[in-house]
Amino acid sequence: MNGKAANTRSRLERGRSALGPALELVHTGRAPTRAVLTAELGVTRATAGAVAAELEALGLIRVDSRPAAATGSQGRPSHRLSVDDTGPVVLAAQVHADGFRAALVGLGGRIVATAPGCLTPAADPGQVIGAVVDAGAGLLRTSGRRCAGAGLAVPSAVAEPDGTALNPLHIAWPAGSPVRDIFAERIRAAGIDGPAFTGNDVNLAALAEYRHGGGRGARHLLCVATGHRGVGGALVLDGRLHLGSSGLALEVGHLTVNPEGRPCHCGGRGCLDVETDPLAFLTAAGRTPGPEVSLLAQSEQLLRTEYDDPAVRAACEELIDRLGLGLAGLVNILNPDRIVLGGLHRALLAADPGRLRSVVADRSLWGRSGGVPILPCTLDHNTLVGAAELAWQPVLDDPLHALG
Template sequence: MQHSPTSPKPAPDPSRRAAPDRGRTLLGPALTLIHTGQAPTRSALTKALDVTRATAGAVTGELEALGLITVDSRPAGGGRGRPSHRLAVDPAGPVVVAGQIHSDGFSVALAGLGGLLEPPVHRPLPAATDPVRMLRAVAQTGAELARATTRRCLGAALALPNPVTEPDGTALAALHFAWPSGTPVADLYDVEVRRADHGPHAPAALPSFVANDANLGALAEYRHGAGRGARHLLLVSSGHRGVGGALVIDGKLHTGSAGLALEVGHLTVDPQGRLCQCGNRGCLNSETDPNALFAAAGLTPDPARPLLDQARELTRAAAHDPRARAAVDHVIDRLGLGLAGVANILNPDRVVLSGLHKDLWEADPDRLRAVVAERCLWGRSGRVPIVGAALEHGALVGAAELAWLPYLADPQAVAAD
């Protein structure tokens, strides 16, 4: 039957949509499930996507043809029913460059799908720490790693130790390096990434991204670490200096109206405490980071060694050194006050501690839980599980997640680059 241009056409029947077309729309969700370990077999993928075995087979076949996953036909498991093919990210597949700037250096690594990092390269800060030369040093180091691999490089992302606005990508309150407020870090990093030679396996215009390190660490823990399965995940971390926080709600970062939410480091835990770089006193930032631990112990760290490494050593010394024990107790109490205050507002179902905060929690988990329970309404009813981070380089893994996002949304984009 023919229809005139003015007569309405019958609505298409979704069940009659061509299988290849439907399969293409499922590529992103399928790759994300495999990437995050939620679909280790084809039967698990079939169930998660709510599709037929034939559709799941077509989807995995296309992802394999794109060089993103491997499909092992050897049966997985020994249970009843039809054996299922095993699915995994391709260890020889493409990579992205993940970078992180610390207050006393920077780290860069190549990262494949699945949250898998190649060994990171750690380098000291350049002699001049203005934004251009700092970002150039990171971009050039990433390019060196990309040129040294035979795997395709598809993007670059950088974790920064300061707030980064969305969507314009400017750095606010870059206190560690005295960068001007509003420095356009996303644009500057993009220029340096495009100038760097990433070798023959990378597109001419390598896409780049920047974000706050705590936000990226939280995203990494949610997808690949201690935050798996949480609905409202709060991450609090102290790295080389200062304190960061981030919240993941139902799989998405809560970054506020402009990307600046969850700056928990500037929550006051002692009005008479140490002066913070922001100008206030007693911020979580200045009461629970590595410098605060050394100050509580009455000690001075060695400027020639990474501050975080020394703080971790001091925390471990609490097992036999009374001075270190007193310092650790003092900082744990301040950390507990901060966690209780944030938990009272956000009511998370899991708190993940990383960096030095993980070490402090491991040094005396009962003390930290007791402080949180005493000061937190939800803590008194035992509803604030506190766990240590599972990832050794969470912010780097998170930076990789940021660089992978376009390809997780559209896996076929890897073929276009």
């Protein structure tokens, strides 16, 4: 092989090894132009151009070769890069205490289509997972889009490496249900292409917020959120979920914040799970949970429309104090550089941000010295987007192998 051919082959190999990192940069919005892509990858402009062209040929991104120069700018304007909104999608599915939802999600965390399910999940995990997969299969048929994989979010810690739902406390599934195997089997039976993945719902919400939402730019991101019932937490460290030795890390819902408080499903008393979730808020506000809407929706509506009611305001302050105590303990242990709150906790933050931040600062060592930013989650369906991130990961790791 002559020198020119060797150089060409070496350049091609470097370019192909950069496909995954380049796609992730465009996927997360960190490389809006080819010039930024070149700098982030540390390659030549020619190599970055070849990488972008190959990703475009795979139908994953778009390259705008005729961008308009900004007014007053100097030099040649760089090609703009964006995800291809007509490209492949993944199937994202979520099961929660009030039902399920299926969605098709493209690169960039963009939800293409959704299909909500029933309000009462079946006690048989196979039945409800089969129903959500059928709903997703219907979306795929209607869209005609290529599917690159599937991800499922469940309201339970998911034990590794078996993929079992260890503690589905707020749905009637048996502990230890093999949800990953069930989901993969239903995906194959529905004829859906690509691998299937399963994870805890708040873990996946945190991953979505880290890549596309309120956690972008953080290095150590703590996410705490109420679902339709209960409380979950997750930690993202330098882009990776911290799962612990067997997938069970950050069960923050079972931190005790009120030793004389409500009995918890875990056997303890006064846990965040039962002191700061939607049912706790409605009970503290003297409201009867209604069957017509979810507990989360009812709680958020109450905060929006009746916050001036003394009982509602008192309930809000009570939950904020409990939540702040739990967050302060987590700050002392984990030392995150940002906290994002989801579900009802996001609404509590919006209702009285000063009170929550004050409680955390007063009760945490690091809060007094500099403060930890406490921000709302910004994605409306972050759990679905996070489930999609699981399915997109093999493509982000190696686009050619996953799609070629």
